[in-house]
Amino acid sequence: MIHDLDTSPAQKDGLLIQIDHLTKVYQLGEVDVHALRGVSVHVSKGEFVAIMGASGSGKSTFMNILGCLDKPTKGTYLLEGIDVGKLSRDELAAIRNLKIGFVFQGFNLLSRTSALENVELPLFYCSVSNKLRKSKAIQAIERVGLGDRIHHYPNQLSGGQQQRVAIARALVNDPSIILADEPTGNLDSRTSVEVMGIFQELNNNGITVILVTHEPDIAQFAKRHIVFRDGKIKSDRINPNPKVASEVLKELPAIDEEEEAA
Amino acid sequence: MKILNILLSAFRALQRNKMRSFLTMLGIIIGVGAVIAMLAIGQGAEYSVKEQIAALGTNVLMVFPGAQQQGGVRTAAGSAVTLTEDDALAIQRECPAVQYLSPGSGAGGQVIAGNLNWSTGISGVGNDYLEIRQWSVEYGAFFTDQDVKAATKVCVLGKTVADNLFPESSPVEQTIRIRNVPFKVVGVLTKKGQNTAGQDQDDIILAPYTTVIRRLSHWPNLRSILVSATSLKDIPTAQTQISELLRMRHKIQPYDADDFTIRNQTDLAATATATTEILTILLASIASVSLLVGGIGIMNIMLVSVTERTREIGIRMSIGARSRDILTQFLIEALVLSLLGGVIGIILGTTGSSIISKIAKWPTIVTPFSIILSFGFSIAIGIFFGFYPARKAAMLNPIDALRYE
Numbered sequence: 001m002i003h004d005l006d007t008s009p010a011q012k013d014g015l016l017i018q019i020d021h022l023t024k025v026y027q028l029g030e031v032d033v034h035a036l037r038g039v040s041v042h043v044s045k046g047e048f049v050a051i052m053g054a055s056g057s058g059k060s061t062f063m064n065i066l067g068c069l070d071k072p073t074k075g076t077y078l079l080e081g082i083d084v085g086k087l088s089r090d091e092l093a094a095i096r097n098l099k100i101g102f103v104f105q106g107f108n109l110l111s112r113t114s115a116l117e118n119v120e121l122p123l124f125y126c127s128v129s130n131k132l133r134k135s136k137a138i139q140a141i142e143r144v145g146l147g148d149r150i151h152h153y154p155n156q157l158s159g160g161q162q163q164r165v166a167i168a169r170a171l172v173n174d175p176s177i178i179l180a181d182e183p184t185g186n187l188d189s190r191t192s193v194e195v196m197g198i199f200q201e202l203n204n205n206g207i208t209v210i211l212v213t214h215e216p217d218i219a220q221f222a223k224r225h226i227v228f229r230d231g232k233i234k235s236d237r238i239n240p241n242p243k244v245a246s247e248v249l250k251e252l253p254a255i256d257e258e259e260e261a262a
Numbered sequence: 263m264k265i266l267n268i269l270l271s272a273f274r275a276l277q278r279n280k281m282r283s284f285l286t287m288l289g290i291i292i293g294v295g296a297v298i299a300m301l302a303i304g305q306g307a308e309y310s311v312k313e314q315i316a317a318l319g320t321n322v323l324m325v326f327p328g329a330q331q332q333g334g335v336r337t338a339a340g341s342a343v344t345l346t347e348d349d350a351l352a353i354q355r356e357c358p359a360v361q362y363l364s365p366g367s368g369a370g371g372q373v374i375a376g377n378l379n380w381s382t383g384i385s386g387v388g389n390d391y392l393e394i395r396q397w398s399v400e401y402g403a404f405f406t407d408q409d410v411k412a413a414t415k416v417c418v419l420g421k422t423v424a425d426n427l428f429p430e431s432s433p434v435e436q437t438i439r440i441r442n443v444p445f446k447v448v449g450v451l452t453k454k455g456q457n458t459a460g461q462d463q464d465d466i467i468l469a470p471y472t473t474v475i476r477r478l479s480h481w482p483n484l485r486s487i488l489v490s491a492t493s494l495k496d497i498p499t500a501q502t503q504i505s506e507l508l509r510m511r512h513k514i515q516p517y518d519a520d521d522f523t524i525r526n527q528t529d530l531a532a533t534a535t536a537t538t539e540i541l542t543i544l545l546a547s548i549a550s551v552s553l554l555v556g557g558i559g560i561m562n563i564m565l566v567s568v569t570e571r572t573r574e575i576g577i578r579m580s581i582g583a584r585s586r587d588i589l590t591q592f593l594i595e596a597l598v599l600s601l602l603g604g605v606i607g608i609i610l611g612t613t614g615s616s617i618i619s620k621i622a623k624w625p626t627i628v629t630p631f632s633i634i635l636s637f638g639f640s641i642a643i644g645i646f647f648g649f650y651p652a653r654k655a656a657m658l659n660p661i662d663a664l665r666y667e
Contacts, residue, residue, distance in 0.1 A: 069580060069660045090584045097582020108577045108664070112278055124267055125582040169581065 016176060016208055017043040017066070022075035024061050024231075035061040037231040038075070043210065045176075048203040048242070050219035051212045053228030060181070062228065063212050067100055067179045068092045080176060097125050101170025105182035107162040109154040115141060115165045116150040122173045140168040144198055160191035167198055177208045184218050190252050196221040197245030221245055265594075272595040275567075283599060286563045289556025290603025290643065291610060294636045296549035298611025301632040303618065304542025306625035311538050315531040321494045322394055323501060325353075325487040325508070328521040344521045345484040349511060350388075356507055359491055359500035364388035366486040367471040369478035371441040375427040382423055384440055384467045386474025387488070394490040402434035402449030405470055413472035417445040420466035421453040443477045445469065497526050550639070556603065557643035564596050564651035575655050576663030589656035596648020597641065604640030608633055 024036040036058045043049060053059040064070035065077060068084055071092075077084045079099060087095065096102075101122075109118045119137040128136070141150050144164040154162050163183060170178050180199065184192035200221060203209050213219055220243045227234045276283040327344045350365040367386035372379055389407050392398065405416045417438070424433045433447045454463040475482060491500040501524050508522050568575070575588055612633075615626040 064661050067580070069664075090586075093579065093582050093584040093587075096580060102580050104664070108573070108580075110574055110577065113274075121578070122581040124264075125578075125584070125587055130264075130267075173582075 014044045015042055016045050016047075016080060017041065018076070018078040019066075020076050022062075022065065022072045022077060024058075024065065024070070025073045034231055036065075036072070039228075039231075039233055040075075041226060041233065041236070043177075043208065045208055046203070046206050047208055047210075048199070048221075048223040049210045049226060050222035050224070050239075051210065051226050051228065052214060052216070052219055053234075054214065057228040058231040059212055059228040061231075063179060063181055063210075066177075066210065067102060068095045093125070097122055098173055099176045101167075101173070101175040101178045103163070103166050103170050103178060103180040103183045105185040107154070107159075107166045107186070109162055109165055109169075111154055114151050114153055115146065115157065115168075118154070118165055119169045119172050122169060126173070136172055137168075140172040141165070143171060144168045158191075159187050160194055163187065163191075163195050164198065167195070167202075171202070171207075175207075177210055178202065180209065180211045182213055183211065184213070184215070189217075190249070192218060193245050193248050193252065197249065200242075200245050268591055268594050269598070272591065272598045275595055276598060282563060286559050287599055287603035287606065289559035290553065290600050290640055291556075291607040293549065293553030293556040294604045294607025294640055295611035295614060296552050297546055297636050297639070298608055298628060298632055299614045299618065299626075300545035300549040301542060301635075302611070302615035302626035302628045303624065304538065304545045305627040305629060305632070306615075306619070307541060308535060308538040309627055310625050311534045312531070315527065315534060321491045321497055322527055323489040323491060323497065323504070324525045324527075325489065325504060326523045326525070327483070327485075328519075328523055344512060345487060346482075347484060349508060350484060350487050352511060353487065353489065353504055353507060357500060357503040359496045359503050360489050361492045362390040362393045362490045364391040364394055364488045365471050365484045366488055367474045367479055367481070368485050369441070369474055371478070373423070373427065373438055373440050373467065375433070375436065375438040378427050378429075380423055380426045382420075382465050382467060384417075384469055384474060384478060386471030386479075386485075387468050388471060391468065391488065394488050397454065398452045399449040400452040401432060402447070404449055404468075410470040410472055413470060413476050415443060415445045415469075415473055415477065416448045417467050417469040418449040418451060419447055420451050420468075421464035422462055423465060423467055424450045440467070440469075441478055445473075501526060553636075553639060553643065557600070557647040560596055560599055560644065561647035561651060563599075564592060564648055565654070567595070568592065568651050568655040571655075572658065572663050572666040575658050576660055576666060579658070579660035580664055585656040588658075589652045592652035592655045593645065593648050596652065597644040600640045600644030600648070601637075604637055607640070608636055611636070 019039060019041045022036055022039040023034070026033040026035055039058075039062060051059050051062065061070070065072050068079070068087075069092075072085055075085075079095065082095070084092070084095065102108075109115075110121070116134075116137055119140050120133050123133040123136060138147070138150060141147060144167050146161060146164050146168070149157065149161065152161075154165070157165065163186075167178075167183075170180075178199070183199075184195055187195060196218060199209050199211065203223075209222075211218070211222055219225055220239070222239060223242050224236070224238050226236045325345065347365060350363060353360055354363045364387045368383060369386070370381070370383045372381055373384075389405060389410050392404055399418065400421070402418070404418055405414065408414070409416050417440070419427070419433055419438075427433065427438060428436065433450060436447050437444050438447060439445070451464065451466075451468070456462060469478075471484070489500065489504065491497045504524060505520065509520065512521055514521060578588060578591075612628050615628055618624060619626045
């Protein structure tokens with residue numbers, strides 16, 4: 001481990017996530033399934049982390065706990081100094097609303113709801129005036145380059161565009177972290193690189209991005225790689241030369257624009 | 263999440279399945295419509311019964327002579343000759359709870375006017391009779407106290423009698439012959455229509471009771487005494503006062519039964535009203551069953567909706583919706599369904615009742631109470647049947663909901 005194990009609840013300077021000795025046990029009938037067996041990870045502000053591992057390695061469980069969708073069985077998880085394990089259901093919801101932005105593999109946009117309304121959604125669950133909500137949502141959509149499609153419905157958008165709307169939704173409440181679970185899993189290779197470009201751009205502007213992927217190519221865009229195996233961290237190291245999406249895009253053969261739109 | 267936004271998104275969610283939302287609402291529409299219509303019919307019946315009873319004069323008491331008793335054998339009520347004019351005058355004089363009094367005598371027979379004739383009953387009454395019955399004279403006037411004292415041969419015709427004897431001219435100031443005794447017609451009563459028993463109340467001739475006794479029946483005693491109490495609540499007092507006075511006047515021993523009967527119409531009114539009230543409750547409860555079925559329909563559809571939208575619930579939770587946000591969302595959707603159905607049902611029930619009124623000639627009354635009741639009922643049904651599905655949605659585990667296919 002390259003990080004020291006400081007378990008004091010006080011937040012260390014610039015430290016966003018402090019996870020220590022995390023275990024998660026599921027009960028499936030009479031069998032205990034150990035999904036995580038003592039995981040310790042610290043993430044600082046502004047990092048771009050890729051979490052990798054085969055299916056069953058515990059990376060999804062780790063993401064769920066990281067995203068406050070699930071609680072650990074043992075161990076501590078401090079997010080910006082807050083002990084998430086001690087929070088109630090509603091408090092966890094508030095953390096998800098204000099501090100975490102989710103991006104999923106299947107986009108998870110509400111169908112028959114316009115791009116703008118999808119992006120506005122997180123702001124409905126915190127006290128924001130109608131006017132501010134709209135302007136924040138438009139700002140977030142423009143940030144992912146879809147300013148001209150705010151009134152389109154998900155079924156009128158391509159996969160890449162839908163994922164951008166999802167990223168805009170994750171961004172809209174100025175979260176501390178963006179958690180992306182296989183964000184390129186349903187996209188072709190060129191669109192995948194474009195989406196990674198957006199993450200890199202956001203990261204360059206100071207947003208912490210944590211990405212779960214099983215594709216080594218995609219992980220190459222991240223600055224730090226954490227590999228899970230059998231519920232434990234197998235390796236945790238800095239990626240010395242992250243690929244830059246904008247440069248990769250230039251080398252990729254151009255795809256017919258019409259084909260992409262279809 | 264602000265209530266207006268929740269409402270808006272509820273409307274949108276329901277719009278997505280227009281047919282389904284409409285069919286779900288239909289259950290409530292029919293239920294509320296039926297409740298409104300049934301209450302309207304029941305209350306219409308109640309109203310018309312009350313109206314007819316009020317037409318009789320509700321604070322009216324009738325004193326009849328009792329049954330004659332000879333050696334333990336009782337003959338029919340009224341067979342005893344116990345009510346006299348002096349009894350009537352004594353009641354008027356000595357019972358403070360009595361407001362108006364009209365002694366009654368009667369005769370029946372052939373009535374002739376010109377070349378037309380008609381058979382009817384002639385009621386001998388006092389000049390306060392109209393006050394007691396709350397009747398009125400349409401043409402001419404009623405006879406006076408002087409007419410009663412002097413036993414003048416004057417009479418007032420009911421509308422039916424007037425129409426039959428004088429089809430083309432005004433009967434006022436004309437002379438009719440009742441059993442060959444000439445009577446001058448001084449007035450015609452306002453049309454009353456049928457009473458609750460279906461008798462024509464306009465087939466009547468009123469004359470001073472003194473005249474009827476002396477010229478027609480030749481029977482010195484009274485057939486009845488009609489009394490009105492000073493107010494509705496004084497009826498029992500008046501009854502007691504009359505009873506005590508008559509017992510004293512007739513020298514009835516404490517262990518002997520009355521030789522007269524006093525009837526009041528509040529009993530009749532209460533019975534009739536109670537009957538129609540039961541009818542109303544019965545009709546409304548049958549209709550509420552369909553409202554209940556409508557509620558179950560809402561619950562069913564909301565459960566389907568929660569299952570269908572599990573993923574949506576997961577998405578909403580992952581971006582920060584609390585349990586109570588989800589609960590409110592689904593509860594509001596159920597409420598919108600039931601309220602919208604309720605409002606349409608109220609409109610439908612109200613128009614339906616007026617159509618029933620017109621076609622079946624049955625009076626229907628839609629009261630604000632029945633509207634408030636059905637409206638309240640549909641809110642209650644929305645909350646009651648919407649709560650379980652909404653709670654089911656709110657209690658979902660966000661991870662499972664997100665992974666739901």
